[in-house]
Structure formats: C-alpha cells, structure tokens
Amino acid sequence: MISMSKNIIVTGGLGYIGSHSCVELIDHGYTPILIDNLSNSKKDVLDRLCKITGQNIVFYEEDIRNREALDSIFEKHHPLSVIHFAGLKAVGESVDQPARYYSNNVKGSLYLIDVMKAHDVKSLIFSSSATVYNVDLSPPFTEAMPTGQVGNPYGRTKYMVEEMMKDIAATDASLSMTILRYFNPVGAHESGLIGEDPQGIPNNLMPYMAKVASGDLAELSIYGDDYETIDGTGVRDYIHVVDLARGHVMALDQSLKSTGVNIYNLGSGDGYSVKQVLSSYESACGNVIPCKIVGRRPGDIAASYADIKKVQNEMGWAPTKNLDDMCQDSWRWIQNRGKAS
Ligand code: NAD
Ligand code: UD1
Numbered sequence: 001m002i003s004m005s006k007n008i009i010v011t012g013g014l015g016y017i018g019s020h021s022c023v024e025l026i027d028h029g030y031t032p033i034l035i036d037n038l039s040n041s042k043k044d045v046l047d048r049l050c051k052i053t054g055q056n057i058v059f060y061e062e063d064i065r066n067r068e069a070l071d072s073i074f075e076k077h078h079p080l081s082v083i084h085f086a087g088l089k090a091v092g093e094s095v096d097q098p099a100r101y102y103s104n105n106v107k108g109s110l111y112l113i114d115v116m117k118a119h120d121v122k123s124l125i126f127s128s129s130a131t132v133y134n135v136d137l138s139p140p141f142t143e144a145m146p147t148g149q150v151g152n153p154y155g156r157t158k159y160m161v162e163e164m165m166k167d168i169a170a171t172d173a174s175l176s177m178t179i180l181r182y183f184n185p186v187g188a189h190e191s192g193l194i195g196e197d198p199q200g201i202p203n204n205l206m207p208y209m210a211k212v213a214s215g216d217l218a219e220l221s222i223y224g225d226d227y228e229t230i231d232g233t234g235v236r237d238y239i240h241v242v243d244l245a246r247g248h249v250m251a252l253d254q255s256l257k258s259t260g261v262n263i264y265n266l267g268s269g270d271g272y273s274v275k276q277v278l279s280s281y282e283s284a285c286g287n288v289i290p291c292k293i294v295g296r297r298p299g300d301i302a303a304s305y306a307d308i309k310k311v312q313n314e315m316g317w318a319p320t321k322n323l324d325d326m327c328q329d330s331w332r333w334i335q336n337r338g339k340a341s
Contacts, residue, residue, distance in 0.1 A: 007031045007077045008252065009121075011064050011112065012085030014041040016196045017127065017182075019049055020189055020245040021083065026053045028249045033077045035070075036086065037063040040199065048193040064108040067115065074119040081123035081252055082116060084109065087157070090203060091131075091299070094154035105157035106164075113168060123176040123255040125248060128162055130183045130237070130267070130304055131155040139237075139271065140307035143181070143263045151299045162263075169261045176255045176262075183237035183267030183306050185244050187326035188333035195333030196241075205277060206238070206326070210334045213285040220289060222274050224296035229303055233274035237267035237305035240321035240329070250315045267306030268319045277323065284327035 008025060012018045013034030019041075025032045034046070038061060046059050058077070062069040064086050087105045088094070094101040109126070116124060133141045134149040148163075150156050165177040186206040188195030201217070202208045211217040225232035247266045254262070272280075282289055311317050321329075 005031075005078050005080055007033050007079045009033050009035065009073070009077070009079040009082040010085065011035050011082065012041075012087060012127075013059070014038065014043070014045040015085055017185055017241060017244060018083075018085040019045050019194045020241045021085070021248045022049055022057065023052055023189060023194075024242070024245040024249045025252075026055055026057075030249070030252070032057065033073065033079065034059040035062050035064060035073065037061065040088070042197070045194060052189065052191055052193055064112050065103070067111055070111065070115040071118065074115055074121065078119075079121055081125065081255060082112065082121060083125045083248055083252065084112060085127045087127065089154060091152050091154050092203060094152055094157070098153040101153050101157050105154075106160050109161045110164065113164070122174055122259075123178075123252075124165065125178045125180065125251050125255055126161060126165060128158045128179050128181045129155065130181050130265070130306065132159045132162060132181060135301065139303050139305045140269070141265065141304070142307040143265055143310050166261050174259060176259050178251050178255045179261065179263040180247065180251060181263065181265050181306075182244060183239055183265070183304065185241045186238050187240040187242065187321065187329040189242060190329055190332070192332040192336035195330065195337065197337065205236070205274060206281070206330055209278065209281050209289060210330055212289050212291075213281060213287060213331065214334050218290065220278070220291040221294040222278075222291055223294060223300060225293045226296075227302040229273055231273050231275045234300055235271035235273050235303035235305065237269065237271055238277065238323060238326055239266060239268050239319060240326050242329075243268075243319045243321055246320075247311070247315075247317050250317045254315055262314075264311040264315065265306040265308055266311060266317075267308060269306055269308040271303055271305035272323055277327070280323045281327045281331070283324065284331040
C-alpha cells in the first residue's frame with residue numbers, strides 16, 4: 001500500500017507566524033518540515049515547538065536561496081504543499097536596504113517556486129500583507145480592490161511575489177496558488193512558550209507596548225491623535241496569531257483540493273484604535289503603560305481593516321479570539337519568555 005505523504009514544507013518555520021502555524025499543522029495531522037536561516041528567529045523555538053506538540057519536528061537551518069539545499073530537502077521529503085513565510089518584514093529597513101529585501105523576498109520566492117516545479121509540487125500558500133492595497137483606498141478592504149500602489153520596498157516585494165504567482169499559475173492549470181493577505185497579527189500561543197520576539201526596538205504597536213509594560217522601554221509614543229477615527233488615533237485590524245495559524249491549515253486543506261489563484265484577507269474584520277489597544281493591554285498587565293502623543297508616523301494611514309466575507313464564505317474560517325485575548329496572551333508570553341526553554 002502506498003502511504004500518502006502529509007509533509008508540508010514550511011519556510012520561515014521558526015519565525016513568529018510560522019511557529020504558531022507549525023503547531024496547528026501538527027494538530028491537524030500534517031507533518032511540517034521547517035526551513036529557516038535564523039536571520040530573525042532563534043533555534044530554541046524548535047525545542048519549544050517540540051515541547052508544545054510532543055513531536056520531534058524536522059528542521060533545516062538553510063536559506064531558501066540555496067537552491068541545492070532546497071532540492072535535497074524536497075527530494076528527501078516529497079512535500080504535498082509549501083507554506084512560504086520566509087521573508088524580511090521591517091518597513092523602515094526595506095527603505096534603507098531595498099536590494100537585500102528584493103533578494104530575500106522576491107528572489108527567494110522565485111527559487112522556491114522553481115524547486116517546487118522541479119519536484120512537481122503543485123500547491124503554494126504565500127504570506128502576503130494588507131500593505132499591498134493601494135494607499136488611497138478606504139477600508140474595509142476587499143480582495144477585489146486594486147493593489148500595487150505601495151509606499152515602501154517591503155510592500156512592493158509582497159506585491160511582486162503576488163503578481164509572479166498569478167503569472168506562473170496562468171501557465172499551468174494544475175497549480176494551486178493561495179495568497180493570504182494578513183492584517184495585523186498579534187498575541188501568542190496560550191502556552192506562553194512561543195510568541196513574537198523582535199530583535200532590538202520593535203516597530204509595531206503591540207510588541208512595543210509589551211516592552212513598555214515589562215519595563216524594557218520607558219514609554220510608548222502614540223503616532224498622532226488627529227486622525228478622523230473614533231478617538232483620533234490610528235485604527236488597525238488586529239488578528240490573533242493562533243486564528244491566523246488556523247487560517248493557514250484551512251487554506252492548505254482547500255489548496256490541496258483546488259487549482260488556480262485564490263486570494264484571501266485574514267483579519268478580524270474589526271478595527272481598533274491605538275488607545276483602545278492600550279486600554280486592553282493595561283487591563284491584561286494590570287498596570288498603567290506610560291505614553292505620550294507625538295506626530296504622525298510617515299507613511300501611516302488613518303484606518304485599515306479587512307472585509308472578511310470571502311474567507312468566511314469560501315473557507316469557513318472565522319476569528320475566535322478578541323482583543324482582550326490577544327493582549328492577555330501577548331502579556332503571558334512576555335512574562336514567560338526567557339524562562340520557558
Ligand atoms: P518573522 O521574521 O518572525 O519570521 C520569518 C522567518 O523567516 C524568520 O524566522 C527568518 O529567520 C526566516 N527567514 C527570512 N528570510 C529567510 C531566508 N531567505 N531563508 C530562510 N529563512 C528565512 O516574521 P513573521 O511575522 O512570522 O512573518 C512571516 C511572513 O508573514 C513574512 O513573509 C512577513 O512578511 C509576512 N507578514 C507578516 C506580518 C506581521 O505583521 N507579522 C504582516 C503581514 C505579512
Ligand atoms: C506596519 C507597516 C506595514 C506592515 C504592518 C504589519 C509602517 C508604515 N507600516 O503597519 O507595512 O504591513 O506594520 O507588520 O510601518 N503606533 C503607535 N506607536 C508605535 C507603533 C505604532 O502609535 O510605537 C500606531 C501606528 O501609527 C498605527 C498602529 O499603531 O496606527 C499600528 O501600527 P503597527 O503595529 O506598526 O502596524 P501598521 O501601521 O498597520
């Protein structure tokens with residue numbers, strides 16, 4: 001009897017979203033094969049993943065631009081599909097080092113697709129971002145809205161890979177290309193063993209807030225309180241990383257049964273202001289978080305949130321966790337980090 005492989009290549013598998021997705025994949029009977037060059041993650045995440053799942057997880061410390069290494073991994077594991085998280089993601093850094101971002105994110109994706117073709121792997125799930133929507137649009141954003149007018153090189157790498165996937169899918173009707181546009185992933189696994197662990201000073205709101213709450217940073221700067229929003233501060237669509245991870249398993253199930261290009265927003269569908277997030281985080285940590293209002297951050301828009309009807313109707317996915325859950329799980333992770341390995 002031929003046994004059906006349930007192997008799934010997960011690039012960037014030790015990163016924030018990749019690690020949470022690895023847990024969900026195992027929970028749903030898949031076997032993730034992780035590839036990560038550790039450029040923005042630490043090896044001890046692997047031990048924590050083994051602890052959470054009770055499994056020995058296969059991991060390769062490799063760069064996805066190492067074609068020979070990819071070839072031998074595909075040759076050995078015969079994956080059913082690839083979930084592609086590996087990428088650089090810091091907007092400001094992408095402005096200073098665009099060539100590095102294009103090489104890592106665009107060239108890396110192209111190499112991966114090339115190796116998939118060589119090994120007859122038909123299904124790819126790609127981590128895209130809400131940042132691909134044209135900057136002048138008003139939320140809620142639907143998947144049909146125009147993309148490509150993007151304000152920075154990071155966002156353009158995501159747009160370029162999306163376009164590449166569409167062009168390549170058009171040449172081969174047997175391919176299944178899924179593009180997931182994440183809104184703002186936050187929170188952590190409820191075990192407190194894995195979570196977001198940015199190197200240096202975080203750029204994004206919740207990791208920054210967490211470092212102020214834990215005393216590592218002095219105060220939060222709120223970037224503008226004069227937007228046309230509920231309280232003047234910026235509004236975003238925060239999604240719990242475990243809900244996002246579950247979305248990947250559902251996208252994978254669907255990808256294995258379908259062909260063509262499928263694009264989905266993954267967000268909660270609700271927008272929360274900076275002040276609303278602050279208030280929820282203060283409740284989670286039981287302390288006042290020092291903050292001050294400063295000027296707007298260049299490149300920011302007033303509000304961004306998803307229309308999630310498509311993913312709800314076609315995949316049956318819906319968020320299960322609210323803003324308080326996100327803040328509580330983030331805080332648990334921040335307190336456990338360091339002592340948990
Ligand atoms: P992360 O930095 O925590 O994880 C990415 C992982 O990929 C890291 O472990 C890093 O070491 C690895 N990596 C990077 N380049 C690599 C390469 N060339 N070869 C092998 N491994 C490589 O980031 P994340 O938050 O988990 O994001 C995952 C993906 O989702 C990224 O592509 C990111 O752009 C995208 N995304 C993230 C967000 C967000 O807010 N976190 C939002 C939208 C889209
Ligand atoms: C940022 C990126 C975006 C990326 C997304 C997810 C920019 C301009 N945009 O978006 O490309 O896809 O992260 O990784 O960097 N805020 C503060 N103080 C802070 C940090 C943030 O007030 O110290 C505010 C912001 O102005 C915004 C909200 O908090 O209103 C959320 O910010 P952030 O977490 O950086 O996410 P995005 O702005 O959505």
